[in-house]
Amino acid sequence: MEATIDGRKGMSINWEGSAITRPRMVVKPERVSELIEIIKNEKKYPAPVRAVGFQHSITRCAVADGGTIIDMGNFNRILEFGQRHVRVQAGVRIYDLVKALDARGLQLCACPEFGDISAGSVACTSNRYISSRGILGQISSTVVAMKLVIPQGTKLNVTAKQPDMLNVMRSSFGLLGIVYEVTFAVREKIGFVVKRWQMDLDDLSLAMAGLNGDGIGVRLTVYPFSNKAQLETRHSVKLETATRQWKPTLRVWGWNCLVPLVAQLFKRLVPSSGLRGKQLDILLFRAQKMFTRLLQDRIVEMSAVCLPRCRMPKWGRCTYTTWAFPADDFSLLIEKYVAFCLQYKRDHGFRCDLPTKALFVPKDPASLLSYAADGDVFTLDVFSSGGKGWEDFLIDLNQFCSANGGVPLLNQTKHLSQRQAVRGLGRKLVTFKRLRRNVDRHNRLSSTFYQPLVG
Ligand SMILES: Cc1cc2nc3c(=O)[nH]c(=O)nc-3n(C[C@H](O)[C@H](O)[C@H](O)COP(=O)(O)OP(=O)(O)OC[C@H]3O[C@@H](n4cnc5c(N)ncnc54)[C@H](O)[C@@H]3O)c2cc1C
Structure with missing residues (x-):
């Protein structure tokens, strides 16, 4: 087993570089017996003990200050x-x-x-x-x-x-x-057929009311500062013949890699946030519309839209946070969210410079702390290039989301407070807390990130 003791230098742990942790040990075991030894030997491998995969979480959920990081590579x-x-x-x-x-x-x-x-x-x-x-x-x-x-x-x-x-x-x-x-x-x-419509935000509730559920996937892209939106639906279909798949791959690559880079470049080139805000929103909306027209595809395969990390410089990356909301009133929630963004911009001068996304997730009680356990939801995925003002914005955003019936994703909602976690997840969180205390009496696995949320 490889082991590195790196208590002094500090170690950047997540993808966007926002979570720095100082573990006492970083170990890379090869066998289950070594995992057992790490858990059992409290002296050599101090708590908290945290396993990590690719360290691509955008919150501090993989930190282990003063403890042990297990690299599962x-x-x-x-x-x-x-x-x-x-x-x-x-x-x-x-x-x-x-x-x-x-x-x-x-x-x-x-x-x-x-x-x-x-x-x-x-x-x-x-x-x-x-x-x-x-x-x-x-x-x-x-x-x-x-x-x-x-x-x-x-x-x-x-x-x-x-x-x-x-x-x-x-x-x-x-x-x-x-x-x-x-x-x-x-x-x-299986494959899926995708349809996309662009519209003014004022027409969104009507467009969403027209979606007749039952197995349809929905993704929404919202541009709060130019009053625009794109609605995307997805239907599963049988795969009959192989089709070329470069168009969906290019589209996903463009969204995940190029768009954040453009936002960051814009930030550098146009320092006035007022001017940049509106122009960037319009630019990205037009680009999305053009890409939709140029890159129309018939049947998309899943493997074409699953991409590895793109090798972008750290400064060209974006960040996000996520909440989930009941699907029934979601177009109303979007109206309130847009009003919140405009008001926040007026009061504090900050705005997210990337469009917000929303995904439909059908009722899913398969896990105790599932954010969709009680019914169909839409996630609200708020993207930004980060920087000055983003962290403060998150505090107000969390208050807005919690007050409007939002359910957090414990590992993907940034700066979540215990009150907001309990409000969103209710009794299920209390059940989990009790269980965790019984299973891990000596807090081997609990960390400073999870401790305030789940006890
Ligand atoms: C560019 C980008 C795009 C993304 N897109 C999406 C998206 O579309 N949808 C989405 O849901 N998420 C998305 N994410 C978030 C990311 O996919 C998830 O947070 C994912 O869980 C990270 O995987 P990882 O292997 O890097 O986990 P890590 O960040 O290493 O760990 C995540 C958590 O899991 C725990 N963990 C890891 N391995 C183990 C293990 N073996 N046993 C027990 N606990 C373990 C860690 O301790 C930590 O708490 C995106 C992130 C980035 C950077």
Whole structure:
């Protein structure tokens, strides 16, 4: 097992560089027996003990100040392919898994677009992806078995025969055990047909009312400062013949890599935030409209929209935060959100310089702390190039979201307070807290990030 002691220098831990942590130990085990040794040997491997995958979380959920970070990078093997499942080690990159399944005519039952994430992390944390018939909005909900090393230093094998336990483990955030193996449900490959409309925000509620649910995936892009929106729907279809897939790949690449870079360049070239704000909104909306027209595709395959990390300089990256809201009144929520953004800009001079996205996630009670446990939701994914004013904005945004019935994603909602977490997740959070205390009496796995939220 490789071990690095790096207590003094500090270590940047997340993708956007916003979470710095100073662990006493960073270890990269190769075997489960080594994981057990790490958990058991409290002296050598101090708490908190945190497993990490690709460190691509945008919150501080993977920090372990003064503790031990377990890099799961050596647990990188796909162990077994079945017609209905795939069994992998926890450090396997989802992008590699998607490609390997694709080559066998199979796919995951969720559709991640950012592939540089580990199987272990997505199996036990909250995530949100565009759904459609046969495709869920959370990868964790597609987990049918999981193997962990629990805080007592013993192995635990959770299978579909223990649905309650699986339900808890799918949102355990590394607090009830270190995941070392995951089995995902898989299915035969399907494609999806995408339709897109651009409109004024005033017409959004009518357009959304016209969507007749049942298996349709929806993604919304909102431009609060130019009063525009794009509505995208997705229908699952059978794959008859192979089609060329460069257009959807290019579109996803453009959105994830080029758009943040343009926003950052704009920030440097046009220092006046007032002028930059409106112009950038208009520019991005027009670019999205043009791309939609130029890059029309007939049937899209999942493997075409799952991309690895793009090699952009750190300064060209964006950041975001996420909340979920009941789907019923979501167009009303968008109206309030736009008013909130305009008011915040007037009061504080800050505005997010990237459009906000929203994804429809159908009711999903597969995990205890699922943000969609009680019904269909839309996630509100607020993007920005960050910088001065962003962190303060998040405090007010959280108050707005919490006051309007928002449910947080514990690992993806930035600067969340305990009150907001309890308000959003209610009794389920209390149940989880009790369980966590029983399972991890000596707080081996709890960290300064999760402690205030889940006790
Ligand atoms: C450019 C970009 C785009 C993104 N797009 C999306 C998106 O569309 N949808 C979405 O939902 N998210 C998205 N994310 C967020 C990201 O995908 C998730 O946060 C994901 O969980 C990160 O995976 P990771 O392997 O890097 O996990 P890490 O950041 O390393 O860890 C995440 C959490 O999981 C825990 N953990 C990791 N491995 C284990 C293990 N083996 N056992 C127990 N606990 C473990 C960690 O301690 C930490 O709390 C995006 C992030 C970036 C940077």
